[in-house]
Ligand SMILES: Nc1nc2c(ncn2[C@@H]2O[C@H](COP(=O)(O)OP(=O)(O)OP(=O)(O)O)[C@@H](O)[C@H]2O)c(=O)[nH]1
């Protein structure tokens with residue numbers, strides 16, 4: 001099963017590139033705990049999933065081509081990403097699958113959505129079609145984009161709608177990067193508002209990563225002093241790969257790693273209702289490469305932390321609030337509300353994975369009462385270590401976790417909108433004030449739904 | 454990649470333009486060691502084969518063609534010949550296409566009406582023709598940069614007439630104006646008239662104006678000359694001064710085509726303005742991890758259409774020669790950028806209200822440096838209540854010549870209204886006595902009402918800034934959000 005990715009805008013292109021590199025680093029990295037045959041199967045699966053090998057050549061002879069369509073309205077970011085990939089010597093982007101124009105969307109969602117999107121539609125959809133045809137079996141689309149700029153957000157939202165029209169049955173996931181709180185783009189809250197409200201209509205799942213949180217991980221867990229976007233993207237790529245690399249559901253008795261429709265299966269299980277499609281990731285452990293060699297972990301320790309990260313809504317293992325406790329829905333104590341989930345997906349990778357006890361994630365009081373208790377948490381695993389970590393666990397959750405950030409975005413955008421500041425810039429490209437109001441209403445509804453879990 | 458065209462008008466506009474082209478060539482030469490015509494170069498230059506009678510453009514192709522002759526994407530306008538002729542005779546003469554010059558002989562005599570009404574009309578066709586030709590040589594024209602002074606007659610008058618021409622003929626191309634405002638002691642008596650009449654046009658027709666004040670430029674030059682080692686280096690220097698790299702100053706032209714001995718009085722000041730333009734466009738020309746295209750500048754910094762006047766500052770003013778860069782020094786660059794004496798107009802943004810602020814970084818600076826400094830400086834700056842996080846950031850990986858890194862800030866700040874009110878006072882002083890007014894009204898097409906309308910437009914603009922400023926420091930409650938019915 002293969003995934004076709006679209007990387008849109010500068011952020012989308014930079015993250016997409018980092019992901020492909022990480023995926024291959026992991027695939028060709030050390031994997032001493034699994035048999036040679038199993039490891040080969042894993043590598044084959046990875047390549048099939050994310051890369052195209054023309055003429056079905058041998059793995060070592062043909063350099064794999066990422067199953068990616070690159071889109072930006074200015075040429076620099078794409079040119080740089082292609083160069084970086086080529087320099088890696090491990091993989092390249094496919095030829096002719098890049099769409100770029102000469103000028104960016106200028107951080108203006110309306111410029112991206114109303115103007116550049118329609119202009120790009122035909123060419124981009126041709127490229128997508130071509131990429132899809134290269135897959136023997138395609139399990140869905142993964143779109144990388146930021147929320148704050150104009151291209152990733154505006155063109156990204158538009159192209160996602162086109163994907164939905166052309167591929168009504170494919171699973172579409174949008175990986176969106178939420179801007180730093182103190183932004184780099186002043187109109188970022190408007191752009192994020194418009195993007196999210198539109199994606200909510202067309203996408204199947206919105207996987208949210210917040211730059212502020214990842215920045216903190218780089219600083220506190222990895223000890224990086226001068227943090228660059230590359231550092232941030234490495235962390236993001238690690239998280240994504242920890243979900244996207246091959247695993248199989250626990251309890252299944254498939255002999256190899258080959259597992260049917262894994263990614264859409266996984267995601268479908270975690271988005272049981274179309275009103276709830278905001279996903280976040282938490283993973284453990286995460287540390288500098290230097291420290292990995294000196295650290296040993298137990299599954300019980302990792303999972304205990306991960307569970308607390310879930311209920312206390314902590315983005316990383318450091319500074320978790322251990323005071324937050326799960327209370328049953330009947331008790332009315334004044335304890336701090338824990339982060340409630342719709343569904344979770346637990347991915348475990350590494351040695352002795354069959355000994356891990358995952359009961360802590362199955363408790364029904366973690367979840368909204370109406371979710372059937374056999375659907376709340378699925379666990380997928382592989383004994384193969386992941387990206388240098390002997391043991392690691394990732395939780396992909398559909399929970400209240402991103403709601404605070406979403407609420408801030410909507411609040412700030414609304415404050416700005418009350419003064420009508422910057423609105424003329426959007427009107428210039430064909431948006432109307434009512435479009436803003438619709439988007440506000442849409443997201444207020446999302447916030448309300450999640451808050452009332 | 455997109456292209457921009459520079460339209461330089463009047464003495465001041467052409468002299469600044471001259472410095473801009475010299476430093477732009479220097480910047481690209483230091484980046485582009487193999488002499489190929491690459492994408493960054495193409496944003497301000499054409500590559501032409503002059504062996505033909507009608508010199509042919511050599512297309513950019515895949516960015517591997519050799520440079521033949523570089524021609525500036527420029528239109529030069531002055532209503533006297535002196536300045537432009539000097540330019541052509543100088544070492545930069547070849548950079549300009551002789552068909553892109555429009556001159557007359559007598560100048561506008563420091564009279565906006567002569568420039569705007571008379572010459573503006575008379576040369577409209579010819580100017581349109583030149584600009585169109587320059588535009589046709591671009592494959593994606595994004596921006597016009599109009600350079601002129603506010604105090605004289607040609608720059609302020611013809612310059613603003615060009616601006617309205619551009620908005621008619623090229624409505625989708627951004628119009629950035631770099632305007633030199635006269636200081637209080639300006640030697641042109643009518644400069645307040647010219648400036649206020651011109652401002653009326655800038656408010657209506659520009660997308661973005663970068664006001665620059667001669668007094669501020671002068672003070673920065675002075676500050677730098679104090680820090681630089683003395684020119685004659687016979688004696689050994691003691692103390693900290695010797696550590697300043699002379700050629701790194703934002704006023705320096707070393708490495709350019711124009712020799713030091715030919716330096717003209719305004720050149721040092723004009724180099725500052727040239728660097729403002731280079732740093733503002735660097736992120737659109739060169740690579741970086743957070744690009745800022747020119748259209749992002751207006752998008753992020755102009756919340757209301759007419760409030761498009763941006764206060765700028767450049768730091769550091771010079772580099773120090775030791776190569777170890779403690780973070781402290783980088784942080785100093787950020788602090789300086791907000792201090793009064795680094796602004797390119799005499800104004801104090803720190804004590805007024807920010808509507809929005811852009812940090813355009815070049816060179817060896819990472820996003821974490823930016824974050825640290827925003828956190829550090831935030832509490833000392835006041836932002837309007839609906840834009841508490843009104844920061845725009847750009848990271849361009851190519852540093853300016855001679856410096857390891859640099860910061861350009863562009864701020865939409867209410868302090869600009871003091872510059873405007875000074876100007877208004879000077880205008881009113883003259884206008885009360887109707888001094889020199891007849892020199893204007895006897896120009897065909899010039900009405901008395903131009904004076905009153907322009908004054909009113911300026912007053913309205915000041916009021917808008919003032920109105921926003923009354924919110925300063927007030928805690929404004931969040932506006933009631935939309936309620937979703939259950
Ligand atoms: N994590 C991460 N965030 C990025 C990266 N590049 C940009 N961003 C974020 O993305 C937002 C800016 O959007 P961009 O992706 O640069 O914009 P764009 O989609 O190219 O759109 P325009 O440039 O406006 O046409 C900001 O919030 C940045 O913090 C990156 O490489 N990694």
Ligand SMILES: Nc1nc2c(ncn2[C@@H]2O[C@H](COP(=O)(O)OP(=O)(O)OP(=O)(O)O)[C@@H](O)[C@H]2O)c(=O)[nH]1
Pocket residue numbers: 462463464465466468469532533560561562563564601602603604605606607608609633634635636639641644667670719722723
């Ligand atoms: N910064 C700077 N200011 C200049 C320069 N030349 C003139 N000025 C200022 O510009 C104003 C005078 O305008 P000019 O540009 O000389 O006039 P002009 O546009 O040529 O118009 P006329 O001479 O009236 O036809 C005064 O405020 C001068 O101080 C220069 O090269 N640099």
Ligand SMILES: [Mg+2]
Pocket residue numbers: 009010074104105149151744
């Ligand atoms: Mg971009």
Ligand SMILES: [Mg+2]
Pocket residue numbers: 463464533560561605607
């Ligand atoms: Mg003159």
